[in-house]
Amino acid sequence: MRKPKGPSKSRAASAADVARLAGVSRSAVSRTFTDGASVSTKTREKVLAAAEELNYHVNHLARGLSQEKSRPVCLLAANLDKPYHNLLLDALTRQLQADGRMVMVINVSADPTSAGEALNRALHYRAAASIVMSGTPPEEMVQSCIKAGQKVILINRHNDLQDVHHIQIDYAQAMQEAVEFFVQAGCQTLTLISSSKGTPSLLARERFFIRSAQERGLQLTIWRGENTNYEDGQLAATTLLSKPTRDDGYFCITDLVACGFIDTATHEYDVDIPNDLCVLGFDDIPQASWKSYNLTTFAQPYNAIAERVTDILNCDQVNLNDQESNEEPSTDAERQNHTQTEKRDLRSKLQATPKWRDTVRSTESTLEQYAEVD
Amino acid sequence: MRKPKGPSKSRAASAADVARLAGVSRSAVSRTFTDGASVSTKTREKVLAAAEELNYHVNHLARGLSQEKSRPVCLLAANLDKPYHNLLLDALTRQLQADGRMVMVINVSADPTSAGEALNRALHYRAAASIVMSGTPPEEMVQSCIKAGQKVILINRHNDLQDVHHIQIDYAQAMQEAVEFFVQAGCQTLTLISSSKGTPSLLARERFFIRSAQERGLQLTIWRGENTNYEDGQLAATTLLSKPTRDDGYFCITDLVACGFIDTATHEYDVDIPNDLCVLGFDDIPQASWKSYNLTTFAQPYNAIAERVTDILNCDQVNLNDQESNEEPSTDAERQNHTQTEKRDLRSKLQATPKWRDTVRSTESTLEQYAEVD
DNA sequence: CTGAAAGCGCTTACAG
DNA sequence: CTGAAAGCGCTTACAG
Known part of the structure; x- marks a missing residue:
């Protein structure tokens, strides 16, 4: 019944608000909500209490500015009224969520240009990855995404684009x-x-x-x-x-x-x-x-496909297009081979x-x- | 073939990068990509050219920090393998996209607690609105969302919660x-x-x-x-x-x-x-x-429902729960009445x-x- | 373990 | 019309 004082301007509480109430620095607040960070139990409890009182929730939009993991993942889907697409969408959203990802679904209509527009949106929202289950985005858009540091995953739609991840059925x-x-x-x-x-x-x-x-x-x-x-x-x-x-x-x-x-x-x-x-x-x-x-x-193999997707997302293997890699340089032949092997492994699993x-x-x-x- | 110089660290270009290249301030860049803003044709063209060269895309994640319109909208959906839910999801994503919204779909499984978790996610991502087409989120979570300034829209699931928007079939x-x-x-x-x-x-x-x-x-x-x-x-x-x-x-x-x-x-x-x-x-x-x-x-009436949703999103009518409203204060009776009327109008449309x-x-x-x- | 400071990219008054 | 500055909320070295 009693209303709490303070800025109830229907603006969500920020880490600064929590810090103030708990009497600690905002770094301390940040650490409390970061998995591996070091905070004393005492501080953590003060922060947690204050957060609870203010109904504080870390702003993942802001966090996404510096942390790749909390950036969204885009799913390009079409034919949302057809069973096959629904089953795949269902499996993918479940798996991605379980993996802690926020997934934004982009409905790619029959319009052939819309896949490109969708990738453009993915770029605007700094998606960590774009997963294409329908539509054929133009090659230059795919390249833009990759250049922006995004992973691009094509499901069941092989083409010859470089540096994109493919998931295919045998x-x-x-x-x-x-x-x-x-x-x-x-x-x-x-x-x-x-x-x-x-x-x-x-x-x-x-x-x-x-x-x-x-x-x-x-x-x-x-x-x-x-x-x-x-x-x-x-x-x-x-x-x-x-x-x-x-x-x-x-x-x-x-x-x-x-x-x-x-x-x-x-x-x-x-x-x-x-x-x-x-x-x-x-x-x-x-x-x-x-x-x-x-x-x-x-x-x-709907679930296997979905698992493949999260596997790809979670391997922070340097993007293949990062040509001036500063790891121990491998010969072209070796690189080629490695990619080949990986592709074959992957394919062999999805029956x-x-x-x-x-x-x-x-x-x-x-x-x-x-x-x-x- | 020729690689452009500069930070190609697979980091996306920022407004600052564009400003530097175009020889203008970052404010100018920002204005160029803001709809009603005043920029001279000359500046705009310089900016556009630089943006093109750097493959620049406004970061909506960052923009969402200050602009409500570019914040995502959450869609709580379940039974993604069932036709009815697919048809509604299809209509909603189409309509929301056409309205320029980024929609994040949260797959609310059969687990009764998952609707609450989903709303929690919506809070973390500062969703402009949460649209519930499946599941029954706990009342306190709904209140949290509303307090955080979020709109909550319930589709075909009437309950007695205050301050949430309902869309119902007659x-x-x-x-x-x-x-x-x-x-x-x-x-x-x-x-x-x-x-x-x-x-x-x-x-x-x-x-x-x-x-x-x-x-x-x-x-x-x-x-x-x-x-x-x-x-x-x-x-x-x-x-x-x-x-x-x-x-x-x-x-x-x-x-x-x-x-x-x-x-x-x-x-x-x-x-x-x-x-x-x-x-x-x-x-x-x-x-x-x-x-x-x-x-x-x-x-x-799938499409009518979707249109209703965007109507609600776009009316920036003060949240109903903003009790200490500083507009001309109306009597309780009047407020009540207004809400009633609105609800009746809405209902009469959806057959x-x-x-x-x-x-x-x-x-x-x-x-x-x-x-x-x- | 902790805080002050710089950085992530944007927008929005505020002067000019 | 334009730029310098403060603000949105977070994270991440850097000292202590």
Whole structure:
């Protein structure tokens, strides 16, 4: 009930206020709230009491001016209405928070220039890092960020930029397993339902699927819709199932496409999956396990990706572009090698794991081989 | 190729650097990047050129120390893997960004204490506002935020806290329309499938639905699952459809529940919707329109909510808790009234709009009355 | 362990 | 229109 005196001008208390009330220097206050700093128990308690009374909270905005760790991390995300992106966003925000990071999410709309604008914002807020899970920022913006001392992490979107960190899924193995699924189910002819969007991960999945199908000597048709959404799957079904002959198996490049394909196949073409034909998806979105779909698919390693991100953030390894490094200079060959190795390690860890469900005809052996993981 | 001299210590350029290069004072630099400030064209151009060369970007972290507008806004969100939350998050981040705000998303997990921790973070980062779309932060934390000069906005989660801004949907009307749907479809007995979670918006929907059903003299059963997810809908179907007699209509408190209910009803109980029974959902998540569900539901006014939020952020109306206001003092009655009016206005604007689809038996008249909105 | 001082980058009166 | 100066809140050597 009793109101405390003093500047209640609805301005938050500062370290100076606390110092005054506790009768110590502002350095002492600062030390009390700094992890490894040396303060006597007595001082610390006085400070803590004063802080409590004034409802003091260290201003991380100000702290960020000198400490890199309390600077924000930017997350460039798009398609926030799509399940895959949500799952990744969920995993990333959890992990980054647990790591003590403040994460600012930048919604990168379909507008192709917005990724650049987002990176610009990241620059303005002195982000410790920019994590790109959607969009393709222009190369010069990425370079600006790196020059400003920022780490840039690209998730599932390989390009040839120097000095950026990449986190990628090993699509080669997943696509090989995908083809194997179809083979086990007795499929001879396949259709790959993809998109002409041409994002890096789409292209990678396509390439490896095609290669694996060829290796297995299967006949493969490729169909590409505009996007990778439910509607694209519907259109694929309408187009492909009207043809005089149907294939044995259909690999949908995303689960969303698979859901649309299955719905139209089932409700409009009276197709019985997996008896008439086999369907496979990718992403393991929640809907894939819904009864109407029960889709065999591949789960992205969402949590592993998120852990990778914090690993990268926490290694204060000198930026690769710091050419005039004053550590023991290594030869170009060695540097190259080290980077190579690191990339390979990283890649080898992130595997998409198969989720066996009922849209591919099963055989006992495969069921065993690909037991549900969790 | 040629490297510029100077401190390329991978430290970003500061206003001082720019001033030096341009041969002007740092005030001039500051003014050049401040909207209404007065700088001569000549100075501005020199500054701009120097800034360009040094790749200078105003440090918003530092700016936030004195300017409220460039301070971040915090968004407390949970269930980032659920469609409703994604749609709202999408709308909010878009709108806030368009308004020039930096938005930091805090993932409030199921842990009940995490909402408080999140608000604590908001305090540390001197957020201009905290927007709560999930979780129930403890009252004292909310008060701390407000005392620190922060605006607190609660979305769809009414409570009795003073001085916080509320954005709410008018569930009364939506629930009345829901009951009307069932009546039009010829239903006499209804079941309300809800959850025992007891969040404010759930309770409000329940209350108004019950009231409307009573007004219409319908027989109503209430069933509550643990949550409001797909699995809860499945369990509801298993439980309710095993009973000796079934009701005519089932109102699912969320679309996710409705999807689970429909899937189990269709695939396990061989129910034909809407001929055997009618189903209604709430939220209009993307899956509601998928062919397997084609669910009649109510769309949350996502964009209107987001616009409301920025409206609140941009009105610099003195905080309501500033009791010793030095404006012309108004009577308590007047203040009260004003707040009331504002709340009513706000509420009247945000309506859930019905989306007519095929899970309720239709009659021509209702089809006309509730034409698809967009 | 502790305090005075300089520094991080900005903005905003205040004189000119 | 312009610059010197004080202020926003913090941290981090530097002496003691």
